[in-house]
Amino acid sequence: MFFLCRRTPTMIYVRESHVEKMGKTQDVSYEILNVLEFNSTRKRQSVVCRYPDGRLVLYCKGADTVIYERLGTGNDDLNKVTRVHLEQFGSAGLRTLCLAYRDLAPDLYESWNEKFITAKSSLRDREKRLDEVAELIEKELILIGATAIEDKLQEGVPNCIQTLSRAGIKIWVLTGDKIETAINIAYACNLLNNEMKQFIISSETDAIREVEERGDQTEIARFMKEEVKKQLKQFLDEAPQYFCSPSGPKLALVIDGKCLMYALEPSLRIMLLTLSLNCSSVVCCRVSPLQKAQVTSLVKKGARKITLSIGDGANDVSMIQAAHIGIGISGLEGMQAVMASDFAIAQFRFLEDLLLVHGRWSYIRLCKVVMYFFYKNLAFTLTQFWFTFGTGFSGQRFYDDWFQSLYNVIFTALPVVIVGLFDQDISSSLSKKYPELYKEGVRNMFFNRRIVAIWACFAVYQSLVFFYFVSLSSSTSRDSDGKMFGLWDVSTMAFTCVVVTVNLRLLMMCNSITRWHYISVGGSIIVWFVFIFVYSGIMTRFDRNDNMFWVIYVLMSTSYFYVTLLLVPVAALLGDFLYLGVQRWFFPYDYQIVQESHKDDADSINTPDSEETKEHLTPDEARSNAISQLPKEVSKHSGFAFDSPGYESFFATQFGKYVPPKAWDVARRASMKSKSKPK
Incomplete structure (x- = not known):
């Protein structure tokens, strides 16, 4: 038995108890050189x-593929047995490491240590030189054995991945685990299943091992490249036959780091990308951070797809930075991934809310904001364009300069901000219940040439109504003194109709209308009237434009103003109203179908404690809902992407809630009880 007593920068103190000396312990010090x-x-x-x-000893721990490459001759039986054990551990979903050692002669160590100190003190390429010096001594190792640790998935990870797959998102796993562990994790995450046709490209084959045993690096590289090329071509030829029948199995690609190194070469990367894009799931194992970034860049640039990378460790930083969107999981593995990411979340399952709820809402809001800005400016500007035809392109302005300056800044600014903040087509629960709605954004259905053309057509139509309806009707109207309306009377009337119409049009495009929508729209219209009352009611000797004096008061003293203010917005918005009705009735979007299906549902979401909700929940969902009702600080195990919550069942019972126990919960409680028993 060995017990670590304490550690200093240069010494380790270990308390040892040997079998032949039962009951006796001895503190032994080891110097770290x-x-x-x-x-x-x-x-x-x-x-x-x-x-x-x-005695001088070098101890080395690392991935099995790296350690086995540096083992010396002999101990073949132990190496083979350990390799079998590693495969068994990996198949069970455990994460493995290999341990090895090497006895060093004093002369060999002294000569190597001089090179190590030189490399450590170098100012240029320090990391590269240290790696080169390490290669000189990390060879001819003797295998000690292997370790395996269990690292459970976080709560909700399989359901989250399955939901994201239903949303049309292709999920690739890039991990440093060995191939058996990676496949096991992929099965646990619902990325792989037995119904899939799996294409596995692995360096752990008998043919490659035979070549590796010869030790010729040139021959190993040539042989592995040929094997990778042959398998890629074979799988590419085999893949189309599964697309012929609708009931054919889905495809999955599994490739390890060594083979991926050759597959990413310029001559093979197109084949790799083509095969990967035809697969529903891709698992890359034993990959380095550089390879993670290369795979991400391959999809980003080669396939021209929008990529998202998510990770929780320092080895995921390059991948996160290479993707369009990087997400870091904050936890006990450090903050490097979070600091390098665009967004940070606490657990992997929150990715479902980030994409399907907030991401989808943001996409729809942005589309509406952009299209509304385009529409309201086009409708406003074209009225001046039609005016130039009547003035012979003389340069005479139609609107007052203050009208043009404040149109976007004050009179139509706040409502569109409210839409960008609060508009929701469906609730968050329905967004997660119907993840297929996310595909509308993937297909860019709310921001394309057709949508732009439709908004442009209505903007042109409304501008014609604003100008010609007002100008033609004003030519036969008179003010209270019997005088004809002038240019500034007509332009003020037209601008009033523009402000009222574009603000009302915004309400027609909203899926959810709150009091803030009414306040912003009504407030913008009121601000316009307050401004024009003040602006046209005050004139000083420094006034730039005395033609606007008293205009609004003259207009409002006639019935023409009120009739026009009622009819012009109605006529302008009639086309939009008919189009929206026909589109929703005969050509609805998917979210509109969901809206109609759930229009009678209560606005408030039922709590997990309600009996009706519990009847429709699966055991895993019931467990998650019960756990969500617990105080947040009861569990410390909430950081790793593949960590088990652990104590939720125990704490749930303490707070009067039933949660189906997990196997590891029972084991941990049993171990706690055994520790608490008095001796």
Whole structure:
């Protein structure tokens, strides 16, 4: 038995108890001479220590593929048995590491240590030189054994991935785990199933192992590249036959880091990309951070797809930065991923809300805001364009300069901001219940040439109504003194109709109308009238334009103003009203069908404690809902992307809630009870 007592920068103190000396313990000190740090390229870490008797030993731990490449001759039986155990551990979903050591002669160590100190003190290419020096001593290792640890998925990860797949999002797993572990995790996440046709490109084949045993690196590289090329071509030829029948199985690609290194070469990357895009799921295992970034860039640039990367560790930083959108999971593995990301979430399952709820809402809001800005400016500007035909293109302005300056700044600004903040087509619960609605955004159905053309047509139509309806009707109208209306009377009347109409049109495009919509629209119209009352009612000797004096008061003293203010918005919005009615009735969007299906539902979402809701929940959903009612600080295990919550069942019972227990909960409670028993 070994117990770590304490640690200093240069010493480790271990309390040892040996079988032959039962009941006796001994504190032994080991001197740490050198530490070869872990990085994502080396995939291993080593330490050189000196025993009390002067013996020098190098200990190395790392990925099995890296350690096995550096083993010396002999101990073939142990190496084979350990490899079998590693495959069994990986198939069980455990994460594995290999341990090895090497005895160092004093002369060999002294000569190597000089090179290590030189590389460590270099100012240029320091990391590269340290890696090169480490290669000199990390060889001819003797295998000690392997370790395997269990790392459970977070709560809700499989359901989240399944929901995202239904939303039309292709999910790729890029992990540093060995191939068996990666496949097991993919099964647990519902990315792979037994009904899928799996294309596996692995370097762990008998043919490749035979070549590796010869030790010729040139031959190994040539042979592996040929094998990867042959398998890619074989799978590409085999894939089309599964697309012929509608009931054919889905395709999945699994490839490890060594094969991926050759598949990413310029001569093979097109084949890899084509095969990957035809697969429903892609799993890349034993990949380095650089390879993660390369795969992301391949899809981003080669396929011209929008990419999103999510990770929780420092080895995911390059991948997060290479994608269009990077998301970091904050937890106990550090904040590097969060600091490099665009968005940060606490657990993986929150990605469902981020994309299907907030992301979808944001897309629809942005589309509406952009199209509304285009529409209201086009409708306003074209009225001046029609005016130029009547003035012979003389340059005479139709609107007062203050009207043009404040149109976008005050009179139509606030309502569109409210739409961008509060508009919701359906509730968050329905967004997650129908993830297929997310595909409307993927197909860009709310912002395309057809939508732009429709808005432009209505803007042109409304501008014609604004100008010609007002100008023609005013030619036969008179003010209270019997005088004809002048240019500024007509332009003020037309501008009033524009402000009222474009603000009312905004209400027609909203899926959900709150009091803030009414306040913003009504307030914008009221602000216009307050402004024109003040502006046309005050004139000083410094006034730039005395033609606007008393205009609004003259207009409002006639019945013409009120009739026009009623008829022009109605005539202008009639086309929009008919189009929206026909479109919703005969050519509805998917979200409109959902709206009609749930129009009688209560606005408030039922709580998980209601009996009707509980009847429709699966056991996993019932467990999640019960856990969500607990105080947030009861569990510390909430950071890792593949971590188990652990104590939820125990805490649930303490607060009077029933949660179906998990196997690891029972084991942990049993271990806690055994520790608490008095001796």
